[in-house]
Amino acid sequence: MSIDNPPQQNVILDVDNPTSEHQPFKEQLQQALADEQMHAALERFAPSWRASRKSVFEYEESEYGPEYSFPHMRHQLRQAKDYAIEHQEEMVAQFKKMAEAAGAIVYEARTAEDANRYIYELCQRKGIELVVKSKTMVSEETELNHYLEARGIKPVETDLGEWVAQLAHERPSHMVMPIIHKTRQQVGALLSEATGRPISREDVAEQVAVIRVEHRKAFLTAGMGISGANALIAESGTVMMVTNEGNGRLVTSLPPVHVVMAGYDKLVPTFADAITQLRLLARSATAQPITSYTTFLTGPATPGKEMHIVLVDNGRSEMRADPRFKEALRCIRCAACANICPPYAQVGGHAFGYIYSGAIGLVVTPFHHGLDADAGPQSLCVSCNACETVCPVEIPLPSLILDVRSRVVQKKGLPWLKKVIFGTMAHPRVFGLFTRLASIFQFPVTGGSRYVRTRAFGALGKLPFVRPVARLASWRSLPAFATRPLRDRVKTQLALPPQKTGQTPSMTVCYFAGCMTDRLYPEMGEAVIKVLQACNIRVTYPQQQNCCGLPALNSGDRKDGSIMGKQTIRTLEQALEQNGADYILSASTSCVVTLVQDYMKLFEDLGEQEWLERAKAIAAKTVDFTTFLHSVLLANGTQLPLREDGDKIEVITYHDSCQSCNCLGLRKEARHVIQDVLGLELREMPQSDVCCGFGGATSIEHGDVAERLLHNKLRNAESTGATVLVADNPGCLMHLRGGVDAQRKHMRVLHLAQLVAERLQ
Amino acid sequence: MEANALFDRFSQRLSAAGGEAHYAADLAEAANILANHPALAEKQLVVPPDFAHSQPWGTIVPLLRDKGINIREAGSPASVADAPAGLSGAELAIAETGSVMLADNSLEARVVSMLTLTHFVLVRAETLYPMLDEAGQALQRLTKPGPEQKHYISLVTGPSRTADIERTLTIGVQGPKALCVIIVAGRS
Numbered sequence: 001m002s003i004d005n006p007p008q009q010n011v012i013l014d015v016d017n018p019t020s021e022h023q024p025f026k027e028q029l030q031q032a033l034a035d036e037q038m039h040a041a042l043e044r045f046a047p048s049w050r051a052s053r054k055s056v057f058e059y060e061e062s063e064y065g066p067e068y069s070f071p072h073m074r075h076q077l078r079q080a081k082d083y084a085i086e087h088q089e090e091m092v093a094q095f096k097k098m099a100e101a102a103g104a105i106v107y108e109a110r111t112a113e114d115a116n117r118y119i120y121e122l123c124q125r126k127g128i129e130l131v132v133k134s135k136t137m138v139s140e141e142t143e144l145n146h147y148l149e150a151r152g153i154k155p156v157e158t159d160l161g162e163w164v165a166q167l168a169h170e171r172p173s174h175m176v177m178p179i180i181h182k183t184r185q186q187v188g189a190l191l192s193e194a195t196g197r198p199i200s201r202e203d204v205a206e207q208v209a210v211i212r213v214e215h216r217k218a219f220l221t222a223g224m225g226i227s228g229a230n231a232l233i234a235e236s237g238t239v240m241m242v243t244n245e246g247n248g249r250l251v252t253s254l255p256p257v258h259v260v261m262a263g264y265d266k267l268v269p270t271f272a273d274a275i276t277q278l279r280l281l282a283r284s285a286t287a288q289p290i291t292s293y294t295t296f297l298t299g300p301a302t303p304g305k306e307m308h309i310v311l312v313d314n315g316r317s318e319m320r321a322d323p324r325f326k327e328a329l330r331c332i333r334c335a336a337c338a339n340i341c342p343p344y345a346q347v348g349g350h351a352f353g354y355i356y357s358g359a360i361g362l363v364v365t366p367f368h369h370g371l372d373a374d375a376g377p378q379s380l381c382v383s384c385n386a387c388e389t390v391c392p393v394e395i396p397l398p399s400l401i402l403d404v405r406s407r408v409v410q411k412k413g414l415p416w417l418k419k420v421i422f423g424t425m426a427h428p429r430v431f432g433l434f435t436r437l438a439s440i441f442q443f444p445v446t447g448g449s450r451y452v453r454t455r456a457f458g459a460l461g462k463l464p465f466v467r468p469v470a471r472l473a474s475w476r477s478l479p480a481f482a483t484r485p486l487r488d489r490v491k492t493q494l495a496l497p498p499q500k501t502g503q504t505p506s507m508t509v510c511y512f513a514g515c516m517t518d519r520l521y522p523e524m525g526e527a528v529i530k531v532l533q534a535c536n537i538r539v540t541y542p543q544q545q546n547c548c549g550l551p552a553l554n555s556g557d558r559k560d561g562s563i564m565g566k567q568t569i570r571t572l573e574q575a576l577e578q579n580g581a582d583y584i585l586s587a588s589t590s591c592v593v594t595l596v597q598d599y600m601k602l603f604e605d606l607g608e609q610e611w612l613e614r615a616k617a618i619a620a621k622t623v624d625f626t627t628f629l630h631s632v633l634l635a636n637g638t639q640l641p642l643r644e645d646g647d648k649i650e651v652i653t654y655h656d657s658c659q660s661c662n663c664l665g666l667r668k669e670a671r672h673v674i675q676d677v678l679g680l681e682l683r684e685m686p687q688s689d690v691c692c693g694f695g696g697a698t699s700i701e702h703g704d705v706a707e708r709l710l711h712n713k714l715r716n717a718e719s720t721g722a723t724v725l726v727a728d729n730p731g732c733l734m735h736l737r738g739g740v741d742a743q744r745k746h747m748r749v750l751h752l753a754q755l756v757a758e759r760l761q
Numbered sequence: 762m763e764a765n766a767l768f769d770r771f772s773q774r775l776s777a778a779g780g781e782a783h784y785a786a787d788l789a790e791a792a793n794i795l796a797n798h799p800a801l802a803e804k805q806l807v808v809p810p811d812f813a814h815s816q817p818w819g820t821i822v823p824l825l826r827d828k829g830i831n832i833r834e835a836g837s838p839a840s841v842a843d844a845p846a847g848l849s850g851a852e853l854a855i856a857e858t859g860s861v862m863l864a865d866n867s868l869e870a871r872v873v874s875m876l877t878l879t880h881f882v883l884v885r886a887e888t889l890y891p892m893l894d895e896a897g898q899a900l901q902r903l904t905k906p907g908p909e910q911k912h913y914i915s916l917v918t919g920p921s922r923t924a925d926i927e928r929t930l931t932i933g934v935q936g937p938k939a940l941c942v943i944i945v946a947g948r949s
Binding site: 045064178205207211212219244246253275279286289290296301302 | 911
């Protein structure tokens with residue numbers, strides 16, 4: 001079984017009752033984008049969860065010390081889960097032995113069908129017709145409810161959210177908040193229909209009270225209760241379950257037969273590990289310190305009861321056999337990666353996932369449900385890396401999603417347009433020629449300005465070929481190619497002697513501009529060089545430099561990406577050989593992350609040991625502009641020669657680009673430069689570290705999502721009253737500038753280097 | 762951590778989770794707290810089977826009866842469902858989270874904590890520990906194979922709750938609508 005041939009499901013869909021559960025991705029996405037209620041609910045939730053989560057973790061750390069900090073605890077749990085994964089056979093044997101000694105029956109199910117059939121046959125043997133269920137994502141994964149219903153057994157979900165979703169014939173749209181996409185009006189209507197009584201559309205307390213009454217009978221008469229597990233504790237054969245509503249305890253206590261469904265990945269070695277998991281789980285899911293009920297079951301709950309524990313594989317062995325995807329088995333299903341995800345907040349869990357949603361959903365779906373099920377959802381990821389910053393078990397989600405993406409590209413091929421674009425970029429001379437020609441022939445749509453604007457298309461914009469391009473520019477103007485790219489300008493600029501003539505330069509920096517700065521925003525590059533030269537630094541500019549390959553790599557195109565990567569490494573090696581340099585500097589944090597993180601992973605995956613070593617050598621010398629300015633120059637006591645008469649009436653607000661804050665950990669550096677060194681007023685915008693929506697090619701493929709993220713970002717920026725919006729990544733700056741232009745807002749959008757350069761003598 | 766500070770921490774965390782915490786110098790004071798509590802306005806209290814003969818809490822039963830509280834032992838779930846008040850004893854309490862640990866092998870004992878509307882819990886002050894780590898150790902001990910093995914153990918932190926509908930918090934779903942913990946010092 002490979003990820004391309006998922007285990008077969010024998011699901012008989014009820015055609016008379018069509019569900020929204022197996023809609024094709026495009027439909028799912030359209031529906032999601034049109035769902036204003038869900039959008040509003042998710043947009044309200046996202047910042048509030050972020051703030052609550054931060055404070056609930058900070059409280060624990062401030063009360064109990066650094067060993068109770070999020071970074072420390074998640075590393076501990078990661079290690080425990082890694083141990084369990086490495087020693088799975090041993091863990092399973094121990095768990096089984098202890099659970100069976102306590103009176104439980106343990107069944108190992110290889111496939112979803114296997115697990116479903118075991119449970120069904122158990123019902124058959126005992127004449128069970130009614131089953132009460134408490135939350136178990138694994139039963140969603142195996143589509144147990146469909147299986148049982150098709151065979152005449154009635155499963156009733158007893159979690160309030162899961163039950164309402166069941167009534168609506170929908171899947172939960174979130175692993176922890178199943179009906180975040182529903183309003184109280186919708187819930188009231190569903191409950192009224194289900195109970196045959198009028199239920200308030202407004203009074204949530206009344207709606208909640210309905211479930212207590214409606215399910216009481218089911219709890220007391222059901223022949224079987226099915227629950228999940230948040231952890232399987234090997235040392236004692238104990239099943240750990242966390243809930244808030246109290247239904248979990250009823251499901252596992254009242255019916256005479258209790259079935260636990262759990263993936264093998266739920267195993268943890270000891271109670272101490274389970275306690276660490278508890279400290280992380282609720283905080284990550286709902287920003288609660290702990291849930292109302294944490295239950296530990298060891299064998300049947302009372303004498304005479306039967307307890308069956310069904311361990312489910314269903315693709316987990318394949319994950320375990322893969323050295324990278326193995327890491328995803330650490331997941332504790334907290335949904336933090338969904339909660340923090342900017343595109344998730346725009347489209348919800350039905351589109352951003354298949355059955356499992358959020359970043360982890362994009363990673364595991366190929367193994368449980370096949371690559372095709374994930375082809376659409378994975379395209380929504382903008383690679384902002386926010387998920388990785390909150391994962392309580394340190395799963396490298398962003399890079400695993402890109403791995404999935406490259407498998408999709410391998411299987412389905414790259415769209416022809418991307419093939420053309422990346423193929424061109426991988427040939428520097430052709431690419432260079434193309435951009436120079438474009439910088440001339442773009443005149444009709446730029447009118448000599450720096451932008452391609454929708455309004456410039458005029459009536460032409462209605463023509464079938466032209467319309468998509470004109471539409472692209474409607475909510476953010478596209479950049480014009482610079483008539484004089486940076487590579488031309490540096491020939492004159494670097495010929496100038498450094499600022500302090502007569503003095504030997506303090507150091508040499510090899511400047512890697514990146515294709516955007518070179519071809520679209522050469523003025524940013526000039527500003528960088530100006531700042532460096534003002535600090536008595538000798539700057540060299542390797543003319544052979546081209547694109548670092550990030551756009552191709554992020555689109556899953558490893559072929560062109562690796563060509564450009566090798567070109568870049570070669571160019572920089574030659575430059576270092578010819579001119580020597582203390583640092584390789586780039587003012588594009590996207591390029592820096594590519595050089596210092598992505599290349600290593602790429603060559604490791606490709607098995608190219610020699611290139612891996614060469615990439616490491618280049619990475620060791622590479623630094624981004626902000627870090628260099630703050631942590632090298634200023635830290636060494638360098639004084640920037642600032643103008644005395646510089647006006648300070650400008651108000652600055654700062655956007656933390658994803659690569660800068662999530663990948664490189666930068667936050668205070670740029671702020672220090674703006675406030676303390678330049679002495680300017682800085683006003684923080686809300687959600688400064690949330691993705692601006694550029695996400696590389698995703699802003700074109702999923703323009704609707706990108707537009708919403710940009711809208712949020714610009715609204716947040718404007719709300720500060722700032723006159724200047726600053727960031728340190730050209731990708732973001734392009735997106736932000738385009739938005740400001742198209743929406744005719746009044747803010748200057750600058751690279752940090754430009755803000756500094758403006759204020760130099 | 763010093764005893765008072767420990768109780769304060771416990772009380773603060775439990776309140777934040779929507780529960781109530783009291784400190785009683787002895788069992789008599791605990792009985793007072795119970796008898797005067799609004800949930801016992803109807804003077805009905807459900808306890809686990811054999812509670813009156815159990816250690817260490819059994820002697821609270823006559824104290825409550827003296828105050829006119831009608832005490833009955835839990836029977837079937839249906840007979841206990843939505844009873845106004847239930848009383849259990851806990852193995853321990855944890856200050857870090859405001860939790861109590863209930864352990865049993867009996868459905869009747871458990872329904873007291875699952876189905877009554879206000880659930881009262883007695884805990885010995887000596888078993889109020891600072892951190893969840895102590896709970897982990899207790900779990901190891903309680904789940905050891907043997908005649909004393911406890912099959913069903915719960916860490917309970919406050920009443921039942923949900924925020925599934927529009928993220929509006931509602932207290933009291935399937936489980937109790939209120940949780941009241943009485944930490945009892947002195948000799949029980």
